[in-house]
Amino acid sequence: MPRTSCIILRKTPFQETGLILACLSPDFGRIDLICRGVRKFGKRSFPVVSLFREISFDFREPKTASGLVSLRAPEPILSHDDLAGEPSAFLAACSLAAFLLRNSRPMVSLPDTFRALSRMLTRTAEMRTATPWLSYVKLVFLCENGLVSVPPDRQNFLDSVTEFAVGIREEPPLFPAGSRERFVRWIEDMAERCSVS
CATH class of the missing domain: 1.10.472 (Cyclin A; domain 1)
Structure with a gap:
């Protein structure tokens, strides 16, 4: 599973508790990530996911260039809060x-x-x-x-x-x-x- 970093440029609510993140990655250019369960409290919350934050993460490459990528194991690198x-x-x-x-x-x-x-x-x-x-x-x-x-x-x-x-x-x-x-x-x-x- 590849690992890359990105800077989050846009957050869009998805379903009840998810987010779609539009990001810029050095290796993959624009990359759209789907995060399920982000907007609820509990074990699966992702506090590192916020605008203009730089994160690293694992993902499965999408089958098409325009497909959504599932965010896995995000880790903060740099915050521009x-x-x-x-x-x-x-x-x-x-x-x-x-x-x-x-x-x-x-x-x-x-x-x-x-x-x-x-x-x-x-x-x-x-x-x-x-x-x-x-x-x-x-x-x-x-x-x-x-x-x-x-x-x-x-x-x-x-x-x-x-x-x-x-x-x-x-x-x-x-x-x-x-x-x-x-x-x-x-x-x-x-x-x-x-x-x-």
Whole structure:
């Protein structure tokens, strides 16, 4: 039985006590998990299952790419619960989650996007602001899917941003005055043009 990790991006009630979790996994891209008995108290409750939490779990691979996967033996890895302390950052994270779920596909690995999402959610919670951190996740997603083309003289700067987002570089890139806002707008415009409706 394979084991992977994921970040929970959406929770949907299912039947009386279940949940369907829409998640992003580094190995399997978008993965939809079914959890029975989650919303009741008792032995089978899953307190680790909450929005923007990173968990590891066992599962059986679905027979079809769009099938639901049963969650087994979830274990917490990282919690981004601090996002809830800043409503604007939490809402921005929800908007990013919707973008990723709308545009990612099952069984298409997204290791860079996953790493960037985990790092930038942590950064957003620490800095108590979503700008520009969550936009960097969109940039990594677009780059990982081959949707970004820039002139050769700009490629080094673009690489420095994506390397920071995925954790290759520790320090954020330096921007001349006023250019960070333009860069974030450029990312958001590009993400909107490339987004599935």
